[in-house]
Structure formats: structure tokens, C-alpha cells
Amino acid sequence: MTDFHLDDFMPYQLAVLSSQISREFAELYTDRFGLSVPEWRLVAHLSQTREPVSVREIFERVDMDKSKVSRAASRLEQRGYVIKSVNPSDRRLVELRLSENGRAMVEELAPLARRYDQRCLEALGEAEPAFREAVRLLLESRRASGDT
Amino acid sequence: MTDFHLDDFMPYQLAVLSSQISREFAELYTDRFGLSVPEWRLVAHLSQTREPVSVREIFERVDMDKSKVSRAASRLEQRGYVIKSVNPSDRRLVELRLSENGRAMVEELAPLARRYDQRCLEALGEAEPAFREAVRLLLESRRASGDT
DNA sequence: TTGACTTCGTTGCAGTTGCAACGATATTGG
DNA sequence: CCAATATCGTTGCAACTGCAACGAAGTCAA
Numbered sequence A, B: 001m002t003d004f005h006l007d008d009f010m011p012y013q014l015a016v017l018s019s020q021i022s023r024e025f026a027e028l029y030t031d032r033f034g035l036s037v038p039e040w041r042l043v044a045h046l047s048q049t050r051e052p053v054s055v056r057e058i059f060e061r062v063d064m065d066k067s068k069v070s071r072a073a074s075r076l077e078q079r080g081y082v083i084k085s086v087n088p089s090d091r092r093l094v095e096l097r098l099s100e101n102g103r104a105m106v107e108e109l110a111p112l113a114r115r116y117d118q119r120c121l122e123a124l125g126e127a128e129p130a131f132r133e134a135v136r137l138l139l140e141s142r143r144a145s146g147d148t
Numbered sequence C: 001t002t003g004a005c006t007t008c009g010t011t012g013c014a015g016t017t018g019c020a021a022c023g024a025t026a027t028t029g030g
Numbered sequence D: 001c002c003a004a005t006a007t008c009g010t011t012g013c014a015a016c017t018g019c020a021a022c023g024a025a026g027t028c029a030a
Helices: A009-033 A038-046 A055-062 A064-076 A099-147 B011-034 B036-044 B055-062 B068-079 B100-145
Strands: A082-086 A094-098 B081-087 B094-098
Touching: A009 A038, A009 A099, A009 B011, A009 B036, A009 B100, A038 A055, A038 A064, A038 A082, A038 A094, A038 A099, A055 A064, A055 A094, A055 B094, A064 A082, A064 A099, A082 A099, A094 A099, A094 B068, A099 B100, B011 B036, B036 B055, B036 B068, B036 B094, B036 B100, B055 B068, B055 B094, B068 B081, B094 B100
Parallel strands: none
Antiparallel strands: A082 A094, B081 B094
């Protein structure tokens, strides 16, 4: 027995926590719209702007391999939630954006997401804002150093 | 554009954060010992006690499917890090525990893990203990309600 | 302009995953 | 004791994943 304590080891704790949460939340959008996790992530990301977004921009921010993004985008296009087009000024780039259907789906999902989010952190009580801030900080710090 | 803000949505933020961290940390043990992520998780769990642990106990706590645990255990047994045996008093149960080699591996990994853990939360400054506590709380709250 | 080099997204492939089904074992009720 | 039911871990399978290789498109320097 070393003095290594799993309960204090954040990479492990975070992995367990986030995969539990993610799977739990996933029920909401798989039941209703048949989205996979990567598909939901892509949609969620696209919902943040009306500007078209390239595959590259997404996998850089979202920690998905570019092939994952690419395949998610194709499936979503097939089902009519996403529109893919070629960027005219740089034809290597693919522009992704939500279709009307896609936006409607997000409209419907958004309140569920917000509610789940709240219920999820309920246990924290007044520590909740501090926790949110901490997560934000960690992500930011690792953007700064990480991808150089 | 709905008023859904991804930056405030914890399931998403946690997923990104934890997968980045997990992948980053994974380099340490894949480089040195050729462990996959589930294998490391199993080893880490087993390192917490000298008592043998059943497959069931592990996948309940660690958010891995039982087949994942089972396969990780087999590979680790082949490589001599884990010992599998049948529980004599209930022959359905498989007892898992670390071999000597397995313990030696953990001895070597533990300091790296601790150091990484620290460096990881460094950005939080004095907010770090509060963050750790919050994560602990969340996991606990969800054990209480979740698996009934 | 041309040729070397870079960047972008897709695809082939081998390995991994989750789920359901299974055999083996244990428990329960009559 | 036996039959019905439940639990445990493994395995088959189809889907998914990450990586590397690729073609297409752009950039840069000579």
C-alpha cells in the first residue's frame, strides 16, 4: 500500500464524475432526438453562434478528434440538423452551422439542459458559484499553456 | 440563438476538462507501462487495498461497464500485474488483486500521479481545497441518489 | 510559374466500446 | 429437495474510436 489515495486524485475523480453526469444527461437527448454524445456536443457548440464554424475550430475547443467531428457533422447533415458548405475564400475549410431544424432542436433541449445543470450542482449549495468559477479557471489555464 | 450558454453548462465543461486531463495524464502511464486508460483505472482502484475486489464492486464505483473491467483485468493478468482467482465462498465472484509487479508499478506511478495532480490544480491557487471538496461532494451526492 | 511545404477534412483500418445474451453459480419459496 | 429466479463475469457483435494516410487546397520563396 503506497500512500497514494485515489479519493484525492483529481484526474480520476473528475473522470468518474463527468462520465456519470454525461451519461445521465445523454438520456435526455438520445431519447428525444437520437443524438449520440459527439453529435450533441457539436450541436451545442454550433448553437453558440450564427456564424459558420470550421471543423478545425471545433475539435480544438471541444477535445474531439477531427474525424469524430467530421463524422458527427455528416450524420447531422443527413438528418437535417446541420448544414455543411465549403468556405469560398479558403476551399479547404468546411463551414458548419445549424439548420432551422437544428435550431428548433436546441430550443427544445436548452431548458432541459439548464434544468439538469442546476439539479446537478444542487448538492453544492452556496459553494456552487465558486465551483463553476474554478472549472472555468482550469479550462482557461489549460488553454493558455496547453495547445501553444 | 437561445439563451443557452455552453460556458455555463457543467456537463459539457466537465467533459472537456476531464478528457483533456485524462489524456494528458495517460501519457505518463502509457509511455512507461503500456497501460490503457481502463487498465490504469483498475490498477489504481486495486492499489487502494490489499483485500481482493470483485469485478462488480469495481464497475459500480468506477463507472466502467463490467465487460470493460473484465477485459482490463484479463489483459493485466496476462501481463502479470493482476491476479485473478475465484472466490471460494461464492464461486460466481472473481477476486482481483495486484501482484507484486502490480504493486511495484503503482509505487513507481504514485509520485508521478501526485505531482501531476498538484500541477493540474495549480491554477486554482487558494481555491483548490474548496474545489476538491466540491468534487467530493458531487460524487457523494450522486452515489446517495443514483444507484439506489 | 513552379516545386516544396503546410493545412484542412475525410476515410481505411485495427482496436475498443457498450449492450445483450449466455453459462455457471447461488438464492429463494414451496 | 426441486424448480424458478437472480446474480456474476465472459463473450459475440455491431457501432464507435483514434490514428495515420491521403487528396485537395493554400502558401511561400525563388
